[in-house]
Each structure stands twice: as C-alpha cells, then as structure tokens.
Amino acid sequence: MQEDRNRGSYIGQAWLVILLAALYGVALAGVQSTLSGKIEQNKKAETYEVMPDLVPGAQPGLSEELTVMGKDGQEARLYRAVGAGGRQVGWLLPAGGQGFGDRIEILIGVDTQVSTITGLYVLEQKETPGLGDYITTDAFRQRFRNAPTDRPLVVVKTDPSQENEIRALSGATISSESVAAIVNRALANCGAPLRELAAQARPGRQGRVESTQ
Amino acid sequence: METLIGVVLIFISAALINNFVLHYFVGICPFLGVSRRVDTAFGMGCAVTFVISISTMLNWAFTSFILRPGAPLPAWVWRTAGGNPQTQLDLSVLSYIIYIFIIASSVQFVEMYVRKFFPPLYKSFGVFLPLITTNCAILFASLEVFKHMQDPTNLWGLPQALTLALGGGIGFTLAISLMAGIREELDLCDVPRPLQGAGIALIIAGIMAMAFMGFTGVDKGVETALTSLLR
Amino acid sequence: MSEKTTSSVDRAGPTALERFINGVLPENPIYRQLLGMCPTLAVTNAMKPAVTMAAATAFVLICSNIMVSLIRGLLKPHLRILVFTLTIATFVTIADRLLAAYVYDMSKQLGPYVPLIIVNCVIISRAEICASKQTPGVAIADGIGMSLGFGIGLASIATVRELLGSGTWFGLHVLPATWPNWGIMVLPPGAFLTLGLLLAIVEWGTRRRAASAIWRTVRMLWSWRH
C-alpha cells in the first residue's frame, strides 16, 4: 500500500495506519474479553445440550472434559458424563472422518464400561440433501443405540440379524457406512484407554454402574 | 502415512469436490469478471495460485505462533507478565485483521518483487496481482487453515495448509479457464437479451457446479484405495 | 495530489436522501452493480442465514462508513485502501464475535462467510465513493440504503431457494407437504441458477420501455424536489 515515491520516512507517512492499528487492536481485545466467556459457553453448550440424550441420566452441569492418549499415539478429547449424585453414567466421544460429501463430525455416547453405544449425534455434515443428510434424523441415529462395541459395526442393506449390524439408509449407503466407520475407528482408538480409566476411577463399583444401564 | 493420505484428500477436496468457486462461492468476482478470454483467465488463475500459496504460508506461520489458542507468543507473554497459568491469553480475535493485512502486504511485495526481477512474468500476470487483494479465495484459504488450528490436539501443519492453498488455487484456475472457454464460444450464440452478460454466466456456472458435484464421493474412494494400497 | 483530494472532499456530492434512495434500487449492489457475489450465493439457501448475513453486513457497512467519514480529512491517497481494509476488518471481527455470542447456531452455519465480509466489494466501494468524501450523516444514509438494497437482494434469492428447495420460509412450512423439495436449489448449483434467472428478470423488467419511463419520471420528480 506504500505507493509513494517520496524518499521521506515511510513510518512518518503511515502514522495514521499505525495509530489506527493500535486502536483497533485495543478495541478488538476489549470485545474479546467482554464476549469470550459467552462464546466459550456457547461452544460447550453445543455438546452438553445433547449429552442427556446420548448418555441416559447424564447431567451436563456435572460433566467434565478430559483428554486420553489414543491407540494412534495422539491425544483425544472426550467428555465424562456424570449423572445425579456425582455418579458416572458414561462417556461422550467426539469423532470425525470422511463422509460422502465432506467430513462428518459426530458425538458418540457410550456407557461407562464402553460396552454398548447409548446414542449418536451428528454435529456437522455436508451429505447430499434429501439422501445422505438423513443421517441426522432420529430414525437413523436410533439404529446405533444399544449396538455392542466389542466388534466393529457392519452396515447391511436388509433388516439386521446380528446385534452389530446397522441398516443402511436407502440411497445413501456410503454416508451410512462412513458414520459406522467413524464410530468403529473412534471406539477402536479410545475404547481400551477408556475402559482402563473407568476401572481405575471406580474399581469397587463397577457392577453397580453397569446395572444402571 | 496418515499424513500423506490426509494431504492427498485435502488436495482433491479443495481442487475438485469442494471447488473454491463452484462449491464455496469464493472468488466469484474474478470468475465472472475476468473470464472473457481463456489466456487472461488462465493468467488470473496462475496469479491466484501463486499468491494464495504465499499468503497462506505466511498466515499459517502467524496462526501457529501468535493467533491460535495456546500459541507460543501469547503464552510466553502471559508467563513473563506473571499471569495465572490456569488461564490462557487468546489472540485469535486479531486473526481476521492480521490475515487481511498480511494478504494486502504480501500481494504488494510480490508485485514489486516480480516487477523488478521477472519482467516477463510481470507482463503476463502482473496486472492481476492488485486485484487479488480483494479476492475472497485468498482470505478463505487462510480462514480454512485457521479453522483447523483451533483444536490443540489436532493441528494442521505447513504441508496441510500449503496443500489446501495449492489445491484451491488449481481448482480456481480450472474453473475460471473452463468458464472462459465456454464464454468464448458463447459470444457466437444468440442469448436472450435479459440474460446477456452476468445472467448467462451465472447459469453456466450453475451447470458447471452440477458437473463438479459429480466429484462428490471421489475422496471417499481415494481414501479407501490409498489406505489399502499403503498397508 | 493532496490538494486535489482536499478539493474532492469539499466537493458537494449527492445528498443523504439521494444516497439512500440510490442504494436501495437504482444502484442495488446485487442486481445492478453485481458486487458482493460471494455471500449472495453462499448463504442464501435459507432465509435465516441470509437475513443474519444481511444484518452483519449492514452493521459493518454502516460502522465503517461512519469511521471512514470521520477520518476522511486525515487520509493519505496511497494509504487509503489499507486504512479502509483495516477498519472493515475490525468491524467484521466485532460482528463475528457478536454473532458467536448471541446467535451461536447462525454464526456456526455462516462459518467463514462472516469474515469474508472483509473482502465484500460493496463495503470498500462505499468507503471509496461516498464515505471518504462526504460527512458522516450522508455516509450513514448511504450505508443504510446500500445495506437495505443488499438485504433485499439476499432475501429475494433466499426466498426463492428456500421455498423451492425446502418448501419452507424462515423454517415455517409454506408449501403443502406434497411439494417435492427441489434438492438442487439448496445446493451450490441452485444458487447460481437462481441468481442468474433473477438477474434476467430484473434486467427484463427495467429494460421495458414502460417501466423505464415510470422510473425516469420518478427520478425526475426527485431531482426536481431537491
């Protein structure tokens, strides 16, 4: 933007720009410090709001965020879902992966022992409207509920005969498979560390926690 | 391996599937304005690819050292100031203003540099350089990179950022050159009066966007193929 | 150079009312000037994001117009674009944060298109043409008029796309449930096609003799009154 051909001081020429830059910096930092709390809250609320739906009995106010070391050697972010009386009721795993259109970001709810899936929620997707975007519907998400986590989920086109089979959406097999693949990968990655964590946290009360499911 | 597959997917996605122009609608102004002749359009595309790579690289550096949550510079300042280590100093609010500043300055700098040292290059696409400051595609690439620098557990490195920029630039060049080719032919057609100019150009763009929608799902296939190939 | 700039600052431009009227229809940023195409196409798949976008753009446009108009005497010609850009970027960031704080789901849906307001040619061209030359009062009128024109443009496209694409308007079901949603309308190609056809309709409407004669009379009356 310095198109002048004067040999004078460029800084002198640009005093207004520098002054404005500093001024704007202050203004922006002011705005940030005023609003950042609220924005953070909004971001968290997005996950916490759906938590009771995905992990039955969870109370968002008591739940907390933590990171575990995944099998792939990278830290993974997840949530401990805590119910009434400070009792843990399950986990909430954010996961993502390639869909048919773009990346799909989902939240997976599992029980404390990571033995069954208790719920699924699609945060972000750009699947084909009218076909693939039905992965956000309740009807599709229900198909994952109570699926076991000890073996990978398999997508089938007919009515499922096995527990670990998920019926695909007609016309959107790839989208359905993508969601199942994301779930499989996330559980394979974080399942073991989570079970360990659960065993450490409440070694004596495992049975009780399981019985609430 | 994972990184390599990731990079390939980013490239395919940026260049074809989620083409900057036809899917994200960024860079529409030059797409409609500078698409009357194929050689001009191609020159514009090259200039965009060039500038988008440079500015995204610079902006990636600024993002990873200053702007992203938990970046080294604000963390160091906060420590030096004796702040509470529980809280974090976040400068991400400055990102937009810094991005546009860097883009404007780097375009200016590149223009001067190329004019001095590569006069033939300047002759062929120098005129496009100043236009690029207000080209949304450039800023969009930086913003996409910024989006992927939010989560400290999953940061984009320089390869990913640069691939996104290159893919986006190449996708833009492809789209604008195709458009120019069609419009050259269109000059010979009898277009209804009200549609002449921008109207017909937009409708062509719509049809092109439909064609590019055919690429949807390619990345899924490529991912599967690469994964099985590399294992 | 600087002398000339000063003289152009003092040159009496159009009045506030003229600026306002001009922005709404005769110089409508979308249909007549084809500016700001990026948000026009990207966020108009439904009314809600379109209206949010129009509001955010209006906020930035009016604020930056005021700011530029206030500092217009201090501007150096060769640095003016930089100053405009910095000013716009600041207000865009503020708008972005406000959206994130108070309408989070919209802010998430609009995503990168809010920061892309920075490079929306409508704003920088208003700063250049009007705000850097005229008083804040006129600049505000200009900003409101242009924003209104921009909003009308966005809303018209969004109405067509949401109605045909989802059968709804502002999320309310308007068309009967039997309406087969035209999926393509909410997808990117639908944006291009809708805008192309709407442009043609506007062009056709204004080209016709009768319409243009009426329009000329209205304009004449305006100029005669002032």
Added chain:
Amino acid sequence: MSLALVALALAASVLAILAVAMGYVLGWANRKFHVAVDPRVELLQAALPGANCGGCGYVGCSEYAAALAEGKATVGLCAPGGGGCAQHLADILGIEVQESCPYRAVVHCSAHAYQRLQRAQYEGEPTCVSANLVGGVQGCTYGCLGLGDCFRACQYDAIQIVDGLSTIDYDKCVGCGACSRTCPRNIITLVPFKAERMMVVACSNQDTAADVRAVCEVGCIGCQACVRVAPELISMDGALPAINYDLYNPEEAESLKSVLEKCPRKRYVFVGKPSPEDLAAVEHEELPEAVTADFKTTVDDTEWRG
C-alpha cells in the same frame, strides 16, 4: 496484572508492530525494487477507486490506468468513480474530459431501399434479428435491413428508418451504443466525433466489386482510390477502407474533401449535425406538415352503403 489488560496491550502492540514492520518492509521494497514507470500511471491509479471491479473492460484499475497513460482508453469508463473520477483522471492526463470528443453512432450503410437490389418480399416477423436469420431478404448480406431493431433499441428517439435505411439524428444521439449492440449485422459503430460533422465510410460490404455491384447501386467496390489519396488516414481492412480516427483531423478540410471527391461510388459521406450551408439550402423549402394522431380508424371514414 489482569488477563484483559495484558490482552489489550499485547493486541495493540502486535498490530502496531506489524503495521510498522510492514510499512518499513514495503517502503524498503518500494525503493529497492523500484522500476521506472510512467509517473502518471501511479497518479492515475491513485485517482481510481481501486475496487478492481472490471467494469471498464480492463482487468483491473492498474491496467486501466496503464491504458489511460498510453492514450488507449478514455477517461469516462470508470462507473464506480463517476464523473468526479473522470475529471480527476483528465486533470492528470492534462486533457479535457472527453465531452469535447463524444462518441456517436454511425450506420455504415447508406443504401436506401430502392438502391438495394435483389430484394424479396419479406413477410416474417418484422425485426432485423429474424430477417437476418433468413437468407435472401435482400441481395446485400452486409447492409441495413431497415426493420428498425436499432430504432426500438434507442432510448433517445435518435434513430429513424428513412426509406428502409436506419438514419441517426445527431441532435439527439448521446452515443450510448444501444443500437450498435442490437444491430444483428453489426453495421452501427461508435465513432469519436472530433467535429460536429465527421467523414465516415458508409458501406459494410466486404465482397468484391462485381458482387457488390450486383446487389447494391451505391456500395463500396474496394477500388482503393481513397487509400491512394490519403494513405496515412485510410487503410484497407479486407475489401473495405477504414478511417483511422486517431489521425483524423477535422481541420484538414481540403484533404478530406479530396478523399470525398475521389471516391467513384461516393461512399464517403459526412454525417453529423447539419452544416450552415445545408440549413441554408433547405431554408426556403416548406416543412412537411406535422402529423398528429387523431385516433380514428379507417372504418370511421368509410361510407356505409348497404
């Protein structure tokens, strides 16, 4: 120290340092990489809005500025900048705003209906566009069809069809170019009117002499007599002479007149506002009575017998 305070200070200083650094780097680069260019280009560029909208037909403001400095473009092309910008540009270039040399439409055909041969009875839709699609409406495939597309396109009532030939009223023409865009045969161009009356080539037929004679009583036969008289001003463009208006000097009446006289087909004509001589010549002629519409149909005059 509170978080907000540090954030404020840090944000301000980051931006200010960045501004200083960039200002310095760019200033240094500007000096270091300086390339001598026409200083007017930079001035022109500064005077342009910088929106790079491309409305002027150039790639961006800088290309338009370069074209202006080279004299290839006129100052009034920037729509966003408007009249003030045009004045500004003209000041820098040291020229007057081009109002003194406006563009006006010129019909490059001067054959009235009776001079055009091989005409057929055309009964299709009465527009040039459709007649142009049909072969054989008239012998000349280049010349005016006289069905008035330009007349309808003109917003200023500056075109009339006189004896099947589009004729421009230069008192009314503002040079908007609507007619030239609408003409399906592209025989209307915009010519810079350096004087009230300009010499133009009034034919568009690109065929050889024999073919031209077969279809038109007055068309240019491409004999090149004019090029021999004024070789700088006129050059052949295919089979037709073209006048280079950059070199056209309305002051040189004599040389222009000699071109006019040399042409065997008299296809060089002066068009524009009527000269005093023309006005004097028709002074004593009576004006035809102005016709006013009385909205009567022929039925009203019919005597009914029956």
